Amino acid sequence: MHNFLPVAYFQNQFVPFAEANISIATHALHYGTGAFGGLRGLLDPQNPQQVLLFRLDRHCQRLSNSAKFLHYDLPVDKTHEIIVDFVKKNQPNTPFYIRPFVYTSDLGIAPRLHKVEKNFLIYGLELGDYLPTDGVSCRISSWYRQEDRSLPLRGKISGAYITSSLAKTEAVESGFDEAILMNSQGKVSEASGMNIFLVRNGKLIAPGFDQDILEGITRDSILTIADDLGIPVQQRAVDKSELYIADEVFLSGTAARITPVKRIENYELPQSNPITEKLKEKLTAITENREPSYRDWIYSISVE
Ligand SMILES: Cc1ncc(COP(=O)(O)O)c(C=O)c1O
Numbered sequence: 001m002h003n004f005l006p007v008a009y010f011q012n013q014f015v016p017f018a019e020a021n022i023s024i025a026t027h028a029l030h031y032g033t034g035a036f037g038g039l040r041g042l043l044d045p046q047n048p049q050q051v052l053l054f055r056l057d058r059h060c061q062r063l064s065n066s067a068k069f070l071h072y073d074l075p076v077d078k079t080h081e082i083i084v085d086f087v088k089k090n091q092p093n094t095p096f097y098i099r100p101f102v103y104t105s106d107l108g109i110a111p112r113l114h115k116v117e118k119n120f121l122i123y124g125l126e127l128g129d130y131l132p133t134d135g136v137s138c139r140i141s142s143w144y145r146q147e148d149r150s151l152p153l154r155g156k157i158s159g160a161y162i163t164s165s166l167a168k169t170e171a172v173e174s175g176f177d178e179a180i181l182m183n184s185q186g187k188v189s190e191a192s193g194m195n196i197f198l199v200r201n202g203k204l205i206a207p208g209f210d211q212d213i214l215e216g217i218t219r220d221s222i223l224t225i226a227d228d229l230g231i232p233v234q235q236r237a238v239d240k241s242e243l244y245i246a247d248e249v250f251l252s253g254t255a256a257r258i259t260p261v262k263r264i265e266n267y268e269l270p271q272s273n274p275i276t277e278k279l280k281e282k283l284t285a286i287t288e289n290r291e292p293s294y295r296d297w298i299y300s301i302s303v304e
Pocket residue numbers: 038156164190191192193194195214215216217218219252253254255
């Protein structure tokens with residue numbers, strides 16, 4: 001059971017969460033014609049009167065791009081402003097997650113994006129750890145990541161998450177924590193809701209933008225941090241067999257943050273994860289606003 005934040009943004013106004021309801025005939029519910037975002041908010045450990053949002057600008061930008069694929073104009077500054085107001089209205093006092101959502105709100109049938117009413121809503125929920133923080137086991141999914149020629153992979157399009165759901169359930173029902181999906185070229189793409197990284201011989205390796213990945217904001221942050229820490233980085237196609245012999249593998253995402261991978265299929269990975277740990281420590285410090293040189297990644301909101 002989730003604890004939802006008390007106030008939602010729905011039909012252009014702030015209303016109690018319990019009153020923000022949609023019809024069973026809502027177009028997006030049937031066709032997956034929505035797009036969402038996901039941001040974490042936390043209380044500043046140095047000053048709990050301040051809520052910290054990580055890379056709010058980037059999240060608003062990605063949502064605006066996702067909305068374009070739905071033929072909906074969602075200006076970046078408008079979303080930014082509404083999210084800040086949303087946090088102020090909710091006055092959260094625990095770590096939480098913000099879920100903005102753009103969707104075809106029309107009540108009608110026929111899958112299409114033109115001449116269909118659209119809407120934008122936001123709700124929030126308390127959120128702790130999404131995956132076990134000490135590490136996860138992963139199955140190589142029998143489901144493949146979609147291709148950009150059939151679906152805009154740079155948007156977080158609701159309908160795309162059928163593949164994530166199939167992969168996650170397949171993994172969990174066969175005794176693993178998470179799924180790793182290959183792309184149609186047979187290369188490593190990402191997990192069900194996270195990007196993937198490997199470490200081999202001291203180098204940090206991530207499947208590139210040409211590997212059908214979601215352009216993860218945590219992924220982008222990790223690549224920047226690694227560069228700043230002097231860790232050599234490669235973005236390139238990754239073969240499945242590289243995962244099995246990697247020195248370290250980890251997953252990254254807003255919900256999962258940095259989660260080490262302990263086992264992939266029947267291959268145990270080494271127990272020590274020095275680079276993963278170093279990156280995780282730095283990312284945590286940045287999100288908690290303890291790293292002055294990354295302050296521009298943090299948006300601080302007063303909730304007194
Ligand atoms: C499919 C998928 N890949 C990767 C990610 C990681 O992206 P981010 O770091 O922006 O949360 C997410 C989560 O948003 C996702 O849903």
